[in-house]
Amino acid sequence: MRDFSNDHSALALNTASLGHNLDGHGAGWPPERVIDACAERGFGSIVFWRREIGARAVEIGERARAAGLAVAGLCRTPYVVGSEATDRQVVIDSAKAAIDMAASLGAAVLTIVVGGVHPGSKGTAESLDIVTDRLGEIVTYAAERGVKLALEPLNPVYAGNRSCLTTVRDALDICDAIGAPNLGIAVDVYHVWWDNDLDTQLKRAGAGRIFGYHLCDWLADTHDVLLDRGMMGDGVADLRAIRKSVEGAGYAGPCEVEIFSAQNWWKRDPGEVLDVMVERFRTLC
Amino acid sequence: MRDFSNDHSALALNTASLGHNLDGHGAGWPPERVIDACAERGFGSIVFWRREIGARAVEIGERARAAGLAVAGLCRTPYVVGSEATDRQVVIDSAKAAIDMAASLGAAVLTIVVGGVHPGSKGTAESLDIVTDRLGEIVTYAAERGVKLALEPLNPVYAGNRSCLTTVRDALDICDAIGAPNLGIAVDVYHVWWDNDLDTQLKRAGAGRIFGYHLCDWLADTHDVLLDRGMMGDGVADLRAIRKSVEGAGYAGPCEVEIFSAQNWWKRDPGEVLDVMVERFRTLC
Numbered sequence: 001m002r003d004f005s006n007d008h009s010a011l012a013l014n015t016a017s018l019g020h021n022l023d024g025h026g027a028g029w030p031p032e033r034v035i036d037a038c039a040e041r042g043f044g045s046i047v048f049w050r051r052e053i054g055a056r057a058v059e060i061g062e063r064a065r066a067a068g069l070a071v072a073g074l075c076r077t078p079y080v081v082g083s084e085a086t087d088r089q090v091v092i093d094s095a096k097a098a099i100d101m102a103a104s105l106g107a108a109v110l111t112i113v114v115g116g117v118h119p120g121s122k123g124t125a126e127s128l129d130i131v132t133d134r135l136g137e138i139v140t141y142a143a144e145r146g147v148k149l150a151l152e153p154l155n156p157v158y159a160g161n162r163s164c165l166t167t168v169r170d171a172l173d174i175c176d177a178i179g180a181p182n183l184g185i186a187v188d189v190y191h192v193w194w195d196n197d198l199d200t201q202l203k204r205a206g207a208g209r210i211f212g213y214h215l216c217d218w219l220a221d222t223h224d225v226l227l228d229r230g231m232m233g234d235g236v237a238d239l240r241a242i243r244k245s246v247e248g249a250g251y252a253g254p255c256e257v258e259i260f261s262a263q264n265w266w267k268r269d270p271g272e273v274l275d276v277m278v279e280r281f282r283t284l285c
Numbered sequence: 286m287r288d289f290s291n292d293h294s295a296l297a298l299n300t301a302s303l304g305h306n307l308d309g310h311g312a313g314w315p316p317e318r319v320i321d322a323c324a325e326r327g328f329g330s331i332v333f334w335r336r337e338i339g340a341r342a343v344e345i346g347e348r349a350r351a352a353g354l355a356v357a358g359l360c361r362t363p364y365v366v367g368s369e370a371t372d373r374q375v376v377i378d379s380a381k382a383a384i385d386m387a388a389s390l391g392a393a394v395l396t397i398v399v400g401g402v403h404p405g406s407k408g409t410a411e412s413l414d415i416v417t418d419r420l421g422e423i424v425t426y427a428a429e430r431g432v433k434l435a436l437e438p439l440n441p442v443y444a445g446n447r448s449c450l451t452t453v454r455d456a457l458d459i460c461d462a463i464g465a466p467n468l469g470i471a472v473d474v475y476h477v478w479w480d481n482d483l484d485t486q487l488k489r490a491g492a493g494r495i496f497g498y499h500l501c502d503w504l505a506d507t508h509d510v511l512l513d514r515g516m517m518g519d520g521v522a523d524l525r526a527i528r529k530s531v532e533g534a535g536y537a538g539p540c541e542v543e544i545f546s547a548q549n550w551w552k553r554d555p556g557e558v559l560d561v562m563v564e565r566f567r568t569l570c
Contacts, residue, residue, distance in 0.1 A: 083505075116505060116521075123523030124479055157442035159479040160505035160521050166479045194409055194444040194451045197482075220368075220401060220445035225510065236401075236445050238408030 001247050004282050009044040011281050012072045014258035015052060019266035029270060031060050035067050041274050044252045045072035050101060057104035072108040072254040073212060079115025079164060081130045095138045103145035109211045111186055113148050116161035127164040133176050139180040150186035150211035157225050168201040175209055186212035187246055190229055193218050193237035199245040207250025216259045227262035231276060233284040286532050289567050291477035294329040296566050297357045300337060304551035314555060320352050326559050330357035330539045335386060342389035353541050354437050357539045358497060359392040360556055364400025366415045371404060380423045388430035390440060394496045396471055401446035402533035403503050412449040417462050424465040435471035454488040471497035472531055475514055478503050478522035484530040492535025501544045512547035516561060517567040
């Protein structure tokens with residue numbers, strides 16, 4: 001395992017951790033100010049959300065790199081399945097627009113949160129088949145633009161309306177079915193910390209298919225499954241064991257802190273939040 | 286698969302579906318009235334909670350059987366791991382008291398919800414080891430009293446503070462480790478509906494280790510992960526597919542409706558709720 005105690009250049013900020021900056025939560029900092037705050041603190045990379053980028057993808061990407069930060073990723077495609085994604089062509093066109101934004105930004109990875117159970121179906125299997133069909137239509141488009149697509153399984157609590165994709169196992173089944181070298185997975189401890197099949201599945205994934213590793217913590221008494229994520233160390237996820245599995249599978253990329261926390265971290269000074277991240281990352285992750 | 290369209294004798298009521306009767310939710314009906322209401326409607330069996338039984342286990346069990354209902358189960362042991370279960374001997378003694386109650390009631394099965402992550406540990410693996418150790422101390426006691434113990438994996442959203450046991454897979458690992466014929470699993474669609482490994486694991490379980498099958502539905506837009514369960518048909522769980530897997534593995538026992546629904550079903554007339562259950566069971570399950 002990598003030793004981060006004296007080197008946190010692997011640390012990445014997912015801007016959601018500061019309340020998304022632009023949507024009324026958190027500091028309301030523009031991307032430039034977030035970039036500078038991360039660069040000052042020695043973060044190695046940054047991950048943005050589409051809502052923060054708008055038409056400024058090229059400009060913001062260049063600004064980040066000029067400050068010494070890689071753009072590790074962009075969140076995320078619109079849902080590709082579920083009640084908000086009923087029209088196949090609209091889904092494909094929207095995904096391609098997100099791919100274009102990622103390419104303009106110079107983001108290495110575009111994350112995919114797939115969406116919930118498709119209207120008219122039951123269970124997750126049929127919806128996952130729809131995901132496979134639709135992703136099969138966009139992987140080449142992404143590859144041609146140098147964008148990797150990372151399927152992110154979400155905690156099963158979201159399976160109904162946000163992500164019928166709930167496990168690394170199912171994500172790899174989709175990767176296997178499509179077989180494109182730019183299609184892989186993102187592993188977020190919030191979503192997978194409970195899964196005792198994780199190590200086996202990460203070995204199956206191998207380094208070539210793990211495109212992202214996301215950090216936060218699962219609070220034992222989670223009050224809100226969407227917006228009550230914990231800072232690393234404040235919860236019950238075994239962060240060291242998960243990173244050991246991720247790195248044991250060959251992953252050596254950024255560790256991206258993504259904390260949705262409406263009642264705690266989003267209310268704090270962003271500089272303080274970033275300082276705590278660095279400290280926790282060096283000592284606990 | 287069994288055909289329930291003209292025979293719902295496999296239908297069991299878990300009394301939680303009427304608001305637990307005795308705790309301020311729901312109708313406040315005493316066990317006797319619930320028994321009669323179920324018997325009148327052709328339910329085949331009933332499952333009680335310890336709080337409803339108190340010192341009247343023998344009396345209530347006899348009353349149910351006199352009305353033509355089997356007592357399919359008793360909910361549940363106190364947690365055996367986690368912050369409310371730190372003292373091993375207290376846990377074992379409490380579990381034995383619950384076993385005694387199940388035996389007095391004549392309940393075929395005592396359900397086990399194991400509890401959350403143990404204080405001082407991270408992840409679920411170490412806590413599951415504690416579960417294995419402690420259950421190993423009570424299985425023989427239960428067997429001597431004719432009580433089966435059913436490990437119930439809960440949806441991973443509860444892994445922090447209610448059940449570090451989240452999958453049938455992990456439950457069977459514990460069963461394998463202990464190797465007692467009266468230790469098996471309970472399968473609740475609310476907790477497992479998202480799991481595409483379920484059919485494989487149920488085959489692994491086999492008929493001899495599936496001690497219960499619990500019905501409700503997962504609402505796509507679940508508002509409260511504890512108390513917003515859906516009536517069968519109102520959600521996105523593939524109830525027919527799950528039952529096919531359960532019965533394919535050899536299960537032929539009761540189908541127990543367990544719906545925690547503070548804002549909907551618990552507010553309705555219990556007779557109406559039971560009538561809807563029968564209708565949905567015969568047509569949709």
